[in-house]
Amino acid sequence: MTDADWILTKNEIMRKVKRLFETLQNRQREWIMHHSNQLPGPAISIPPKISRGENYRGLPYMMLDHPRVFEKEHILALRTLFWWGNFFSITLHLSGRYKKDFGEQVLQNARDRDNDPLFACIHDEQWEHHFEPGNYRRCRDLDSGDVEHIRSRHFMKLARKMPLTDWDRASEKLFGDFVELLGLIQLPSR
Numbered sequence: 001m002t003d004a005d006w007i008l009t010k011n012e013i014m015r016k017v018k019r020l021f022e023t024l025q026n027r028q029r030e031w032i033m034h035h036s037n038q039l040p041g042p043a044i045s046i047p048p049k050i051s052r053g054e055n056y057r058g059l060p061y062m063m064l065d066h067p068r069v070f071e072k073e074h075i076l077a078l079r080t081l082f083w084w085g086n087f088f089s090i091t092l093h094l095s096g097r098y099k100k101d102f103g104e105q106v107l108q109n110a111r112d113r114d115n116d117p118l119f120a121c122i123h124d125e126q127w128e129h130h131f132e133p134g135n136y137r138r139c140r141d142l143d144s145g146d147v148e149h150i151r152s153r154h155f156m157k158l159a160r161k162m163p164l165t166d167w168d169r170a171s172e173k174l175f176g177d178f179v180e181l182l183g184l185i186q187l188p189s190r
Helices: 003-033 043-047 097-111 145-152 164-182
Strands: 049-056 060-072 075-083 087-094 119-121 136-137 155-164
Touching: 003 043, 003 060, 003 075, 003 164, 043 097, 075 097, 075 145, 075 164, 087 097, 087 164, 097 145, 097 155, 119 145, 155 164
Parallel strands: none
Antiparallel strands: 049 060, 060 075, 075 087, 087 155, 119 136, 119 155
16 A cells, blocks of 8 residues: 555556557447448447446456447447456357347357357356356357357357457457457348
8 A cells, every 4th residue: 555656557557458449449440331231230330439447356447349239128249358467358249139130140150160269158147257167168168058048048248368468469369359250240131
């Protein structure tokens, strides 16, 4: 409590994460504008949002939501998360009509990637972001019971995580994961 340096270090790290997310959101916006026919209209029209907090399971975090459609019963979002002391992650979150419209296709596309480090949420709570057992399982390890559980819920989440030690390649990796996760959604040809 008498040493302010560690708080100043934390503040500097959070500023660097915010700059990383600002750069990432600009790249995401540009990609979405060039691929607008691949996403439903609301996902294109709502601007990205960067938020931060101090207490996800006791630790600071920052997140970038883009695209982000958060309606009462319907969610289509891609959330990039920095969780202090843990990891970066990127999560495709579908619920309501978006899960109904894209869920089966997204789940099939995810399960077709044998060696992909993609995870599916198997937990009943959609607002948990950790990768502990009971929350996420690698898609390639899903059994028929897991798949039926995912199909029966009102939401679906697929995610990738990246260690914080990969900071130097975070921008490229997170953008590549963004493109790949959005690629799991394919609108019918217009």
